[in-house]
Amino acid sequence: MTTIDKIRNVPEPRGAADGDTPLLEVRDLHVEFHTRDGVAKAVNGVDYTVNSGETLAVLGESGSGKSVTAQAIMGILDMPPGRIPQGQILYRGEDMLTMSQDARRQIRGSKIAMIFQDALSALNPVLSVGYQLGEMFRVHQGMSKKDAKAKAIELMDRVKIPAAAARVGDYPHQFSGGMRQRIMIAMALALEPDLIIADEPTTALDVTVQAQVMDLLAELQREYNMGLILITHDLGVVADVADKIAVMYAGRIVERAPVHELYKRPAHPYTKGLLESIPRLDQKGQELYAIKGLPPNLLRIPTGCAFNPRCPQAEDICRTEIPTLHPVTEQDGTELVGRGSACHFWKETLHG
């Protein structure tokens, strides 16, 4: 409702000059949790890359390992019980899993920042939002309290919180859900990171507020030319903002594709089932297609393709052999750039 004086100092787009090293590359990442009941394999070989200015959406149900992957990238996994038996996470070509804790701290927050789902529990209830925002500057840049507070006000202005100067001393509970999420975004944005990981940033919000927050996030991303990893289960949100999509199921990427391609022609039965099972706003459908069964227990992932007990196309090979992420091609063999499907029968799924 308040008009905010536009963009003071737009920083130069970064990352473009780095040649071909992607901003972030995850290679064959595995994460497991040792529990009393056995080893839960949350992530089983995930690969993805994100470049500057690009939005990667990681789509999956609860328990698919999408958030665990993000936590591994941020280095905020609880270890133990968590463990990373293999894999690499390369930030501008440097493996973050092998670097020292100090070096990692330099990256965390200032280069890669995270926005959490539930702003009320992610913010400290006994500290004012101004103090929490300023903490980024005090800790990482050694700013004085006074300067940090001025910076905090500036940030709150950036994310369009009305009357920022008056509200800088307020506590999280005094803000509405949408405003709290804006504060989370401001906090992630504070040190102008190269990459933001947003873990279900709008799941707890109403649609009208969700639209506001997603718009803001997209605007800021463009302005700072940041990479964005958007973790969500909402196929609608993904269609609105993503450039490319990775669909996860039971700790693996089962399909990857540019956003338009995925919705038009899914190449994995799981993606296809998901797309058919959501009701549409613009038309009244018949009975919904429902994927039968339940997501697998991570302590006992089915042999072969993890989706085989729920898959309408499953055959014997699906129960014995784990499908790799095949590159997907057109019927005549021309490669579809950026597409892959971990299904033995991707051809049948894609070409019908």
Added chain:
Amino acid sequence: MAELSKKDEPAVGEPADTTPNVTEVEVADVHSESEAVAAIDAAVGRGEPILQVRNLVKHFPLTLGVLFKKQVGAVKAVDGVSFDLYQGETLGIVGESGCGKSTVAKLLMNLESATAGEIFYKGQDITKLSGRALKAVRRNIQMVFQDPYTSLNPRMTVGDIIGEPFDIHPEVAPKGDRRRKVQELLDVVGLNPEYINRYPHQFSGGQRQRIGIARGLALNPEVIICDEPVSALDVSVQAQVINLMERLQDEFNLSYLFIAHDLSIVRHISDRVGVMYLGKIAEIGTDTQIYDHPTHPYTQALLSAVPVPDPDARDNRERIILTGDVPSPANPPSGCRFRTRCWKAESRCAEEIPLLAVPERFKNVDTPAAHESACHFAEEKDVVHAA
């Protein structure tokens, strides 16, 4: 107990006596009277409504002081809501959090007592009932809750949870018959009847919601109030539960009041949809009227904000992004409650409360836009299909 055996004698009491008549309804002011009239007018030709809600109001007092409590105001959670629910129909209620949709559900269940207004179940005002009569009515109105993780007692077995309604209404199933009945119910909702001795923690979210639905079905109710029944579930499981609910509706001729914030799901399951904003209904009509021909600016904004799972639509879809948050229901804006966020607002909106009625300009026109909308400047605008 004659009053407890339903279905046997549906025609007890002449409709003329028991159906609420507009003139009998105690109306607080002129506005709400015409609102009630409009709601009743629209009902013509669809048979007798099973549930009629008239000017329902719920204010939660705000008090100051410990010993000598003084009321300093009220949170107007529900402030004059009227609608009808017909046999075998699904009425969807959508709105943002804090708009009062869950309070409406609680009022219908008589879990909260209404500040004013009436709820007629088959012509009987249930807000005035108590004791045995209330118990009899409650048997016919059941509820399915949002969170399947907290709405089932972790210390009770599934058999006990689903069978508990029989302890309260023993006339439904004789003691020896109950176990069989529970197993039947489990089968109806698609769970293995052998699971009867398991505990809730042994089930997944979708299965738990099925248990909640089985409990709601136990007493053969006529109305089921569903308060966000699928929002806690995973996408692939949501479709299973929605399909189950639709199947049960056909099988048992149930009426659903389906409360949700997911507009796509509400469209899928509902025959009619009501849009609530700050304790009032902004617009109500059939699903096509609301989704394809919305006339209230709030409905238009709400629909345009829903992300559509179609990336091709993102560039050419017009999106109305509302500014700010929902005002506090303790201190709602004067006149039209939506005017603080509305792009059409004029001075008239601040002075005059718009009535929920078919807008004047559409009154004599046969168009899907001719449905009740509480806006002074109602205007049709298709935001969903905009190309």
